Amino acid sequence: MEAVVNIYIVEKNFLLRSGLEGLISEIPGLILKEVFEGIEKNLFEKLTQKKPDVIIIDPDSVGDNFINLISKLQDEPDIKLIGLKREDCPENICSRFKYQLPYDANKHILLEKLREACGSDAFLIKNKQGPLSKREIVVLKEVVKGLTNQEVADKLFLSIHTVMTHRKNITKKLGIKTVSGLMVYALMNNIIDINEVV
């Protein structure tokens, strides 16, 4: 449960939506956060403010606004876009998607494609397991003392990017998201002493 991929769906058609939900529920780590119909006002803002990892879009549900919406979404580097692809989907539309779920594919292929789209990067398949590394423990010690990422970076002569990567991995490995939760973990496991944090 530690590493999750947050998915949003834009699909007005109930039958298709249920199918997508069924697929998503079969892959551990994928969480369906919210479903939009495609006709909502300010759909772009509604989608992006939630910081989705993946958005599955049916071009038919968005209608005339599709090109406008997809162009803006393509400018968001952290969001992966998956398109539903009808057999007769025009090239100028389906070429917008790096990942596609074809209407006529069978379940096995759809699951593979979904897994590939959601997990080819850091979060799912390479989900780091096992105990914290020495470096991660060093970072954890500083984080639970209340230091910001930048302060930790300065103190340990690391880039802020490295610190953030360590923090992400710590959270994934431990399944603990908040600083105060990490502090309890660190105290429980004698990684730090109570006198260091008070």
Added chain:
Amino acid sequence: MLIVGEMKLAEVIHHDYNLVPVINRFDIPLGFGDGTIKQICAQRNVNLEFFLSILNTFHDEQYFPKDYLKSFPASLIINYLHKAHTYYLDEKIPQIKSMISKLFDLSEGNKKTLNLLSNFFNDYCKEFELHVAREEKEVYPYVLKLEEALDNSENQTMLDKDLLNYSIRTYEQDHEDVEEKLFDMKSLIIKYLPPENANNNIFEEVSYALLRELFVLEKELKEHSRIEDLILVPKVEGMEEQFKSNF
């Protein structure tokens, strides 16, 4: 399943026992007989459309109550949410706290750890209480005032310009950190609760029960925020639009 007024309430509860705390919040005690939802609502003076909206929102994550929204006043929603808050603060949370302190008493070698968990949960509770207090002291009074202003809209002097400066959207966004703490509490217990002496059976039982209660609380809070997001917020947004058009 879409729950409708013609269904028997008893069968609906058989079908989904998660609805028990909901009927309780509408002051429908167990032993309510064989009536349909409609009949029971009429007997007990419960707004049928509102009751159905809440039941369906709880029962089905896909449900979206837009057709019903206009048919009941916002004050009913607020009354419901307020009751739910009272239930969390006065019953659920104290119950969990007492389980933690029971664990502390039962523990033979890990009192330090349980103390840490207990403090962590207390911090969570404080944050949760703050969140609730903000809704109760800021958001709900705003909604009630807005409703009152709309009810008296023919009386122009009642139109309060200050109400225009606030928007329901701005407040419904800070659930996240509170939810994360609760999640962490579960992780800490599932993964890192140190083992007790093998024959400390009661400790084991209480820790299972505690974990179960945390899951239940988490689920209920999730439904609670869904009701806020799907019923309260759209309802109030509609009211805000109507209010603006009166100027």
